[in-house]
Amino acid sequence: MTRTLSALSARRRHPLAVVLLIALALTLTGGLYAALVPQPASAQPEQSASATDIAEGEKLFIANCATCHGFNGEGGDPQPTGWGYGITGPSLVGVGAAAVDFQVGTGRMPLPYQGPQAVPAERIRFSQEQINQMAAYVASLGPGPAIPAEEFLDITALTEEEISRGSNIFRTNCAMCHNFAGAGGALTKGKEAPALFNVTERHIYEAMTTGPQSMPVFNDNTIAPEDKKAIIGFLKSIHSQPDPGGLPLGYLGPVSEGLFAWVAGIGLLIGCAVWLGMKSS
Amino acid sequence: MSTTASRPASRQDKAAAGVANFADDSVGASKIVNGFARKVFPDHWSFMLGEISLWTFVILLLTGTFLTFFYVPSMGEIPYEGVYAPLHGQIVSEAYASSLAISFDVRGGLIIRQIHHWAALIFVASTVVHMFRVFFTGAFRKPREINWVIGALLAILAVFEGFTGYSLPDDLLSGTGIRIAQAIMLAVPVVGTYLSFFFFGGEFPGHVLIPRFYVIHILLLPAIMLALIAAHMFLLVLHKHTQFPGPGRTNDNVVGFPLFPVYMAKMGGFFFIVFGVIALISAFVGINPIWAYGPYDPSPVTAGSQPDWYMGWLDGAVRLTPGWWEFTLWGFTFSMNIFIPTTVIILVVMAVLVAYPWIEQIATGDYREHHLLDRPRNQPTRTGLGVMALTFYVILLISGGNDIIAHMLNLSINDLTRGLRLLLFVLPPIAFWVTKRICLGLQRRDREKALHGRETGRIVRLPHGEFIEVHAPLDEYERWMLVQHESQRPLELQPAAGANPDTLFGKVQHALSRFYFDDRVEPVTPAELEAAHHHHGHGGEHAAIDPSEKGSAKTTNSLTTQG
Ligand code: HEM
Numbered sequence: 001m002t003r004t005l006s007a008l009s010a011r012r013r014h015p016l017a018v019v020l021l022i023a024l025a026l027t028l029t030g031g032l033y034a035a036l037v038p039q040p041a042s043a044q045p046e047q048s049a050s051a052t053d054i055a056e057g058e059k060l061f062i063a064n065c066a067t068c069h070g071f072n073g074e075g076g077d078p079q080p081t082g083w084g085y086g087i088t089g090p091s092l093v094g095v096g097a098a099a100v101d102f103q104v105g106t107g108r109m110p111l112p113y114q115g116p117q118a119v120p121a122e123r124i125r126f127s128q129e130q131i132n133q134m135a136a137y138v139a140s141l142g143p144g145p146a147i148p149a150e151e152f153l154d155i156t157a158l159t160e161e162e163i164s165r166g167s168n169i170f171r172t173n174c175a176m177c178h179n180f181a182g183a184g185g186a187l188t189k190g191k192e193a194p195a196l197f198n199v200t201e202r203h204i205y206e207a208m209t210t211g212p213q214s215m216p217v218f219n220d221n222t223i224a225p226e227d228k229k230a231i232i233g234f235l236k237s238i239h240s241q242p243d244p245g246g247l248p249l250g251y252l253g254p255v256s257e258g259l260f261a262w263v264a265g266i267g268l269l270i271g272c273a274v275w276l277g278m279k280s281s
Numbered sequence: 282m283s284t285t286a287s288r289p290a291s292r293q294d295k296a297a298a299g300v301a302n303f304a305d306d307s308v309g310a311s312k313i314v315n316g317f318a319r320k321v322f323p324d325h326w327s328f329m330l331g332e333i334s335l336w337t338f339v340i341l342l343l344t345g346t347f348l349t350f351f352y353v354p355s356m357g358e359i360p361y362e363g364v365y366a367p368l369h370g371q372i373v374s375e376a377y378a379s380s381l382a383i384s385f386d387v388r389g390g391l392i393i394r395q396i397h398h399w400a401a402l403i404f405v406a407s408t409v410v411h412m413f414r415v416f417f418t419g420a421f422r423k424p425r426e427i428n429w430v431i432g433a434l435l436a437i438l439a440v441f442e443g444f445t446g447y448s449l450p451d452d453l454l455s456g457t458g459i460r461i462a463q464a465i466m467l468a469v470p471v472v473g474t475y476l477s478f479f480f481f482g483g484e485f486p487g488h489v490l491i492p493r494f495y496v497i498h499i500l501l502l503p504a505i506m507l508a509l510i511a512a513h514m515f516l517l518v519l520h521k522h523t524q525f526p527g528p529g530r531t532n533d534n535v536v537g538f539p540l541f542p543v544y545m546a547k548m549g550g551f552f553f554i555v556f557g558v559i560a561l562i563s564a565f566v567g568i569n570p571i572w573a574y575g576p577y578d579p580s581p582v583t584a585g586s587q588p589d590w591y592m593g594w595l596d597g598a599v600r601l602t603p604g605w606w607e608f609t610l611w612g613f614t615f616s617m618n619i620f621i622p623t624t625v626i627i628l629v630v631m632a633v634l635v636a637y638p639w640i641e642q643i644a645t646g647d648y649r650e651h652h653l654l655d656r657p658r659n660q661p662t663r664t665g666l667g668v669m670a671l672t673f674y675v676i677l678l679i680s681g682g683n684d685i686i687a688h689m690l691n692l693s694i695n696d697l698t699r700g701l702r703l704l705l706f707v708l709p710p711i712a713f714w715v716t717k718r719i720c721l722g723l724q725r726r727d728r729e730k731a732l733h734g735r736e737t738g739r740i741v742r743l744p745h746g747e748f749i750e751v752h753a754p755l756d757e758y759e760r761w762m763l764v765q766h767e768s769q770r771p772l773e774l775q776p777a778a779g780a781n782p783d784t785l786f787g788k789v790q791h792a793l794s795r796f797y798f799d800d801r802v803e804p805v806t807p808a809e810l811e812a813a814h815h816h817h818g819h820g821g822e823h824a825a826i827d828p829s830e831k832g833s834a835k836t837t838n839s840l841t842t843q844g
Pocket of ligand 1: 330332
């Protein structure tokens with residue numbers, strides 16, 4: 001179905017046709033989604049993007065993303081020359097608004113250069129409004145996870161038990177890549193699971209629903225929205241409070257501790273020994 | 282201030298040689314006390330490295346005892362009800378719950394835990410540094426071989442003591458470590474499965490491991506180590522401490538401070554410095570945040586699961602070993618990819634470590650007692666071997682943290698591992714060769730210095746137009762440091778020494794001896810010194826200029842020469 005849709009939209013001329021098509025797509029996908037996804041579809045609401053948003057989003061997309069992702073987000077052909085340097089972006093049909101908000105909002109997209117994986121940029125090149133427009137456009141290409149509603153991100157009311165549950169779920173599902181405290185870790189061939197210290201609640205949520213790069217998708221069946229919120233609560237709680245033990249040395253575990261013991265511990269003690277030795281002679 | 286005491290082995294007139302004679306074959310109890318108090322201890326900062334180990338060990342005993350008051354060695358499961366909110370209600374072992382209680386509920390518990398763990402890391406580190414000081418200075422030579430062996434046993438026991446301690450809190454990381462220990466047992470051919478069942482009292486993880494590790498950690502190993510340390514200290518006193526060569530210091534005496542009171546006061550002071558430094562670190566820097574690791578559960582693991590640093594080299598060895606070393610034969614799996622880089626490597630390293638004093642004895646054919654230390658440069662082959670071993674060890678240690686390094690430096694872990702594999706075989710021989718060359722170079726420079734004096738950097742023009750650099754002669758003491766060591770040659774150049782080269786042992790011995798001493802720089806002989814002095818009198822090319830000759834030489838600057 002999506003194939004026909006994108007084939008059609010590739011030839012679209014009349015603006016009204018676009019709107020019509022999109023409305024059709026939206027109802028279809030919305031309906032399909034509601035039918036297919038079991039319960040708490042609650043995290044997928046507010047597809048309230050207006051047609052103008054989608055149209056604006058498409059313009060932005062064509063200007064900034066199409067070189068790699070294709071003019072209809074169908075995925076690019078390898079381009080040997082020109083901007084993009086032969087990088088192909090994957091198809092964005094069905095990745096959902098959440099993926100765009102995550103990728104562009106963390107500065108991963110538009111991809112500046114080819115590497116093992118996209119790296120968050122220092123400066124985000126788009127306003128949140130523009131990001132929302134592109135997200136609306138990509139969401140219009142096929143059903144996918146939406147940008148989560150505020151109620152799933154508001155962790156202020158979480159109880160201790162919920163945070164404890166979050167720590168448990170994080171340890172079982174995420175720690176093998178992101179480390180026990182979200183300090184990050186290496187994956188194969190130069191890829192890495194990044195540190196999660198400075199990621200916003202929304203982007204954490206979206207990372208789970210969209211599964212960027214080598215990260216698996218944790219949909220609402222694997223980890224329910226409430227549990228996602230608990231994970232976010234856990235991460236924010238340990239990252240906002242000082243560690244009870246003192247400097248945590250980056251939460252990197254025994255490697256940084258060993259280095260510290262050698263450099264500071266043995267270093268200081270040998271320094272004292274040399275000093276005492278000098279005193280006597 | 283310094284005292285001189287004679288060696289028991291001294292053939293000199295003992296009465297004349299002075300105080301503190303310790304005749305080991307004829308000591309009565311009173312004599313021990315008396316002798317001990319009047320011992321002298323030579324002074325050098327590197328002789329305090331062993332003391333750092335000693336004091337950290339004492340700190341470990343003290344803080345460890347405190348921890349035993351509150352720790353519960355049980356794998357029984359209970360819901361966590363303590364004060365650390367992010368773990369509320371989770372099912373944890375009693376061992377883990379009590380470790381958290383020590384951290385958060387017991388007054389001063391957290392700082393004691395942190396002191397205990399930092400002291401453990403520093404204990405093993407200082408032991409290794411101490412061992413290398415003993416190695417590079419040749420302090421393991423006769424009569425101290427047994428003390429070297431005791432030390433080597435202590436080093437390996439320290440590693441096991443550390444590992445069992447690391448396992449006790451039963452957090453996610455220590456559980457992962459125990460799992461790997463089980464893998465190491467399982468990988469032992471034939472008996473692996475039995476070993477594992479024996480240790481774990483059945484399937485992994487079972488219910489007996491923590492109580493067993495507890496007994497090993499707080500009773501068995503500390504008792505053995507304490508006994509070995511006592512023996513180590515006893516032998517130290519018996520043999521007296523070695524000393525670096527220097528004016529008045531011979532193979533037959535010890536120059537230093539009297540043990541009592543000067544050295545005792547100094548040692549006591551040093552204990553407080555060591556305790557102070559470790560307490561300071563523990564107050565500000567966290568270690569082993571078990572609350573953040575969470576309780577052990579066999580299914581999750583965390584990225585960056587590493588052992589404490591002293592086990593890191595074994596972890597590194599496993600990480601570098603390719604997986605295809607594992608094979609199946611007659612329906613059995615032989616996990617050589619685990620067995621060789623763990624069990625086999627430990628055994629080989631232990632064997633070489635323990636045997637080294639005798640290996641060198643064979644190479645030198647020298648069975649005499651040595652109480653004067655070597656300057657590392659005067660033993661180029663030994664120093665080279667030491668640096669080679671160190672390089673090998675450090676590469677394995679780095680490999681143990683390959684994922685953290687890849688993550689921090691944005692490298693590909695695959696490339697890094699391949700690179701480290703290559704380095705493991707390429708770097709150590711290079712390190713050996715380079716170190717040996719550097720030592721030989723330094724020896725040559727010492728020779729030059731002893732014969733022709735120190736370069737002053739002043740250029741002088743002689744009457745016939747030649748330019749020479751002025752060399753200032755050394756004083757007696759300095760020169761003695763440079764010429765005091767013995768010449769060491771391959772056994773074939775010393776007809777009287779070594780075993781008969783026609784026997785198998787003789788062949789090995791001669792080959793070893795060639796390996797050690799074929800490349801060498803002969804120390805300056807008295808005859809050479811004499812000749813050099815004579816030569817200088819006539820103002821040769823590299824000669825030190827005598828003040829008397831100054832008039833005939835045009836100095837290019839207006840400084841005067843000091844004779
Ligand atoms: C538990 C660990 C250890 C402790 C507490 C310890 C303690 C000491 C102390 C306090 C000294 C006298 C001071 C000094 O020379 O540094 C000493 C000397 C010595 N240690 Fe250790 N040591 C330990 C491990 C080792 C190891 C691993 C080795 C070698 C394999 C070793 C070999 C020696 C030798 C040969 C001496 C005599 C040195 C001399 O007279 O110059 N020790 N030890």
